[in-house]
Amino acid sequence: MTERISDAEHAVMEVLWRQAPLGAQEVADRIDPERGWSIRTVKTMLSRLLAKGALVHEEDGRRYLYRPAIARDDFVARESRRLLDRMFGGSVSPLVAHLAERDSLTDEDIAEIEALLKELKS
Amino acid sequence: MTERISDAEHAVMEVLWRQAPLGAQEVADRIDPERGWSIRTVKTMLSRLLAKGALVHEEDGRRYLYRPAIARDDFVARESRRLLDRMFGGSVSPLVAHLAERDSLTDEDIAEIEALLKELKS
DNA sequence: GCGTATTGACTACGTCTGTAATCTTGTGAG
């Protein structure tokens, strides 16, 4: 659970966060074809994620069905915090300031964030 | 320049973004002691960063002085975008929404972000 | 002048990652 999930592993997690449980072949079918992974690669990822405790599996006849053992939200929270700590001294507003400066904030973003903040204060 | 900068390498970059140019020993002296790095380790990082084009060096007698070849802002922008793309479909407001939900937003953050947004709209 | 400490260059080595290939065993088609 505390182990880091690598980039390639993350791709597998995303599939299972969208739909679970799934068998290995089904996961492979749902991986972005742009990655060009063989089923072997997907199986390796599944084993490693099992070993890391990020997945659990149940038997289903001669195969396994896999499902996430950690919530996507927790994963996202950990990764976000990591970035904040490493780049912005841990607080959020410098991140927003940075994005604003770099024109990464669309008008839509701005409107949505304002709405969010208003919500928060009420 | 397009090469990824690893965690350990990043620690060296931060030192040089704060002050440059510096010799290897000076960099080592400024690395957070909590890392417990030997001067050898720092030198390895400097070589790798040179090879990656993230640093340049100039001769200074029998040693080198190192300085960043990439701007911290560009690095931060790349890493931020990476997170946004991987976790939030590339747009900013879901990130802020997520942080808000997870209580990662302090009152101070909220105030600062509001000020930023006001600035942006004017 | 001579030994010592320092510098950069090169080498090392275990772990993690990405990307599979091979082995073993069970099962379903005929």
Next chain:
DNA sequence: CTCACAAGATTACAGACGTAGTCAATACGC
């Protein structure tokens, strides 16, 4: 009953990463 195929288990292997150690040259203290 037999045999090829599919599932999981095990093994492979190169490159990146973290963390140094060793080597050759050289400048400085004495």
